[in-house]
Amino acid sequence: xxxSTKGRYAVTAMIDLALHNxxxxxxxxxxxxxxxxxxSYLEQLFARxxxxxxxxxxRGPGGxxxxxxxxxxxxxxxxxxxxxxxxxxxRCAGKQDCQDGEKxxxxxxxVDLSRQLYDFLHxxxxxxVLQWPAVKQVAERxxxxxxxxFQSKSENVA
Numbered sequence: 026x027x028x029s030t031k032g033r034y035a036v037t038a039m040i041d042l043a044l045h046n047x048x049x050x051x052x053x054x055x056x057x058x059x060x061x062x063x064x065s066y067l068e069q070l071f072a073r074x075x076x077x078x079x080x081x082x083x084r085g086p087g088g089x090x091x092x093x094x095x096x097x098x099x100x101x102x103x104x105x106x107x108x109x110x111x112x113x114x115x116r117c118a119g120k121q122d123c124q125d126g127e128k129x130x131x132x133x134x135x136v137d138l139s140r141q142l143y144d145f146l147h148x149x150x151x152x153x154v155l156q157w158p159a160v161k162q163v164a165e166r167x168x169x170x171x172x173x174x175f176q177s178k179s180e181n182v183a
Contacts, residue, residue, distance in 0.1 A: 032110035034062050035070045039104050042080065043096040043151045044164050045173050050089030059171045070108055077107035097152035102143055104151075112143045 038056050045051045053067045071090060074080045079099055080090045092099065105112060114135040117123035123132055154160055 029110060031070065031108050032105040034060075034066065035074065035104050035108040035110075036101055038062065038067060038070060039074070039079070039092075039099070039151060040154055040160070042090060043092060043099075043155055046092050046096065048173060050083045050087065050091050051173070052089040055089075055171070055173055059167050059173075073108045074104070077103075079104065079107055092151075095152065096155060097150050099151045100147050101149045101151070101154070102147035105146065112139055112146065114139045114142070 037060050041056045041060055042051050045055075053064050053071060056062065057064045057067055071080060071082070075082055075090075078093050081093045082088070082090050102112065111118065113119055115123060115132060116129070116135075117132070119136065119139075121128040121132060123129040155164075
């Protein structure tokens with residue numbers, strides 16, 4: 026399995042949204058500019074994220090998107106599933122018809138790996154990702170290039 030751009034971009038956009046969620050609604054154009062993802066692609070992803078209850082949208086001037094729940098309550102696996110991505114390492118999408126209509130020799134190995142990947146991604150929340158030092162560094166670099174009011178939690182303490 027190779028996670029497609031759909032899943033990768035959805036997770037990236039949700040992390041960006043979580044970083045700026047306290048500032049107010051985030052416009053898709055801001056995410057698009059910062060993360061180098063097309064607005065039309067983000068619109069498709071956010072329609073699915075909204076449908077699955079992960080984001081809420083606000084129309085009009087100053088509108089945009091916000092997280093529907095706290096970042097600590099949204100898992101990476103939920104985001105990937107919301108945009109119709111499957112965490113499946115099998116060639117047969119779990120149908121057990123991978124070799125001439127029957128289960129292949131390594132089917133159970135790939136099923137087990139798929140379960141472990143899902144468990145790993147289900148065990149990581151957006152809130153946890155925001156605390157990773159490497160993510161904080163990238164967020165600070167991006168904020169310097171595309172200011173939107175984000176401050177890391179360490180800068181925000183006064």
